Amino acid sequence: MQDLPATEVRTTCPYCGVGCGVLARVAADGNVTVRGDTDHPANFGRLCSKGSALGETTSLEGRLLVPEIGGRETSWDEALDLVARRFSETIEKHGPDSVAFYISGQLLTEDYYVANKLMKGFIGSANIDTNSRLCMASSVAGHRRAFGEDIVPGTYEDLDQADLVVLTGSNTAWCHPILYQRLLAAREARGTKIVVIDPRRTATAEECDLHLAVDPGTDVLLFNGLLAHLDIAGVIDRNFVDSSTTGFAEALSVASAEASSPGAVAAGCGLAEADVRLLYELFAATSRTVTVYSQGVNQSAHGTDKVNAIINCHLATGRIGQPGMGPFSVTGQPNAMGGREVGGLANQLAAHMNFDRPEDVERVERFWSAPAMARQAGLKAVDMFRAAGDGRAKALWVMGTNPAVSMPDSARVRTALKSCEFVVVSDVTRTDTTRYADVLLPAAAWGEKGGTVTNSERRMSRQRPFLPVPGNARADWRIICDVAQRMGFGDAFTYDGPLEIFREHARLSAFENHGDRLFDIGALAEIADAEYEHFPPRHWPQASGEPCAERLLVDGRFPTPDGRARFVAVRQEGVALPVDAKRPIALNSGRLRDQWHTMTRTGRVPRLMANVPAPTLEIAPLDAHRRGLRDGDLAHISSRYGFARARVTVSDNQKPGTAFLPMHWSGHFAANAGAGSLATPLSDPFSGHRN
C-alpha cells in the first residue's frame, strides 16, 4: 500500500457491506473531505453517492455528547452505576433471561465481541440479538444447513470472472453500488450476461439482459424449476454430487414434482414461459455463473428455503468454490459479517460455534473462564421485543440500531419499549428509539473510533479514527466493558483498547480448532501493535501457519461431520405476502440510492435528500387507476399492523398488485410514513427472519 500524506487517514466506509476503503482528511478549519482508497481491493478508489458524502456527516449538530438519565444530563459514573445496578438486580431477582441486548451490524467487531461475551458468558443468557436478524439470518441458516458452517465461499473477483450473474432479490445498483459498477465493468470487458429476478423493475433491472418480475415470495418454485431443468438438460456434475454432497435425489424429486415444467413455473411465479426458459437455458449453458442474493431472498418468512433452493442449483452443477462461480449472499451492513464471526445472533456462539453442539458450549466456556455460560439459544429480535412488551424481559439495552423504526410491526415495538421497566440506548444521536431510553449513553461515531469490520467477501479492514472523540462520548467497546466491570466481571473485561479484544477474538477462533471450523484467524492472535495499526485489508481464514485461502470450499470438502455438502429438499410454501379482497396489494419495502436506513446520517446531507425529498409510494398504473390515485396524491396505506401516509408515484416499474414504500422515513423526518409500521412480524421457522 502506498504511503499517505500525514493529513490523510486510511479507513473504511461505515455504510454498506461492500466495505469500500476511504481516505479521510481533516482540513485546518475542521472540514472533513473523503476520497476512495485506490489501494483497497473492494473499491480500488471508487465511492458511491453516500460514500462520497461522508465528509458532510461528521458535524456535531444533533450529536449526543453527555450521558442522560431520564432526560437529565449526568456523569458517566452515575449512568454506568445505574445501568450495572439495574441489570444486576434484575438478574438476581428474575434470572439472567429477564435481561436482553439488541445490537447492530454497524458495531465494530471488537464492540460486538465484548457485548456477546458479557451476555453469553457472564450474565448467563443468550438474549442478545442483532438487527442482522432482519437482514442476514436466513443466509446464515441456509449456509449452515448446506455447508455445515456460515460460509460465503466466493470473493468479488468471482463477479469479474463470471459469464453469467443472476441477481435475485437485490437492488445492487442502489444498495451495493460499487460492486454493481464492478459488475458493469466486467460486462464491458467480457460480455457477462446479467439476469435480475425482482418483482420491481429496479435501477438494477434497467441495465440487465433479462428481468424476471416474479410474484413476491415465489423464488423457491423458480429455483426448484431450475434444478429440475438442469437435470433434464444433462448438466448435473455427477462426480461432484457423488463425491461431495448428500441428499441430491430427494431434493431433485421434490423439485421436479413441484416444478414439473417451465410452463408450470411461469404460471406459479407470474412470469412469461419464454423468460423462464431463457433463464434456465442460460444457467444450464454457463458454467461460470454467480447467483447474488439479498433482502428479496433473505427477508422473508421462507427465506432459508429460498437460500437453499439457490445453493442446491450450484451444488448440482458443482459451481462452487471455483473462479467465477458460486452462490453469493451479499451483506447489508458494514459489519454484518463481523457480527456473524463473533456470534452476535441469539442462536450462535462466538467464532462460528453453536449451541446445538455441547462441546462448543464447553469450549467457549473454558476459553472465557465463563462463570455463567449460556447453554441454549436466546430470544430472537421479534420475540425479544414481545418479551420486552409483556414483562418477561425487564431490562433491555439497545446499541447502534433504531428498532422503533426498523423493526416490523414497529408500533408494537414502540409500545414494548415504553412498557419495558428499564431501557438503555447507546447511540450517537437522538432517534425515535432514544425517546424511550431511561438511560441514554453517547457513543463515539465513525471517524472517532477504531476497530475492524468484515465485508461481504470475508475481507477484514480497519476503521481508524481521524477526529477527536467529542464531548463525553465513548467508544461502544469501552461502554460495554465499563458496565461489565461494575457488574463484578472486571477481570474478564479489562482491555486497554480494541487491539487487545481483537487478539482475544483471533485466539478464540483458533482455540481447539483442528480445521473443523473454517473461521480461523489464529495467525492474527499475537498481532503486534504496529501490524494492527497498519493492517492491510485481508480475507479470512488466516489460520496459523497456513497460507490465506481467498476462495473457500475449493477442494469439494465442506465443514460438515462427513465432509459433504447437503442438498435441502425445499418446497414452495404459500406465497409470502398473502393478499385478499380486503387487502389487495402486497407491500414491498426497501432502500433508496441516497439514503441509509432511518436517515440518522444521510438525512442531514442536503444533496442526498435532493433526489427523493419526501416519502413516496410507488404503485402500478392499474392499481392507481382503480383507486383514483394520481401522481402526487397523498395515499393512506393500511395493513393488519398499522398505517402510513405517502405521496403517490404511479410507475410502470411496479407489478400490478404490488407497491413499494422505502424503509427510511422515521418519525424524525416525516409523520406516519414508516414502512415498519405496516410490515408483518411473521418469521422464518429456521432463521427467525420475517417478510
Ligand SMILES: Nc1nc2c(c(=O)[nH]1)N[C@H]1C(S)=C(S)[C@@H](COP(=O)(O)OP(=O)(O)OC[C@H]3O[C@@H](n4cnc5c(=O)[nH]c(N)nc54)[C@H](O)[C@@H]3O)O[C@H]1N2
Ligand atoms: N442506499 C442504501 N444502500 C444500502 C442500505 C441502505 O439503507 N441504503 N442498506 C444496506 C443493508 S443493511 C442491506 S440489508 C442491503 C439490502 O440490499 P437489497 O436487498 O438490494 O435492498 P432492498 O432495497 O431491500 O431490495 C430488495 C429487493 O428485493 C425485491 N424483492 C422483494 N420481494 C422479493 C421476492 O419475493 N423475490 C425476489 N427475488 N425479490 C424480491 C424488492 O423489490 C427489492 O428490489 O442494502 C445495504 N445497502
Ligand SMILES: Nc1nc2c(c(=O)[nH]1)N[C@H]1C(S)=C(S)[C@@H](COP(=O)(O)OP(=O)(O)OC[C@H]3O[C@@H](n4cnc5c(=O)[nH]c(N)nc54)[C@H](O)[C@@H]3O)O[C@H]1N2
Ligand atoms: N420495512 C422495512 N424495515 C426494515 C428493512 C426493510 O427492508 N424494510 N430492512 C431491515 C434491515 S436489513 C436492517 S439492517 C435494519 C436497519 O435498521 P437500523 O439498524 O435501525 O438502522 P439505522 O438507521 O442504520 O440505525 C443505526 C443507529 O445506530 C446509530 N449509530 C451509528 N454509529 C454508531 C456507533 O458507532 N455506535 C452506536 N452505539 N450507535 C451508532 C445511528 O445513529 C442509528 O440510530 O432495518 C430493517 N428494517
Ligand code: SF4
Ligand atoms: S458502495 Fe457501500 S461501502 Fe462503498 S462507498 Fe458506497 S455505501 Fe460505502
Ligand SMILES: [Mo]
Ligand atoms: Mo440489513
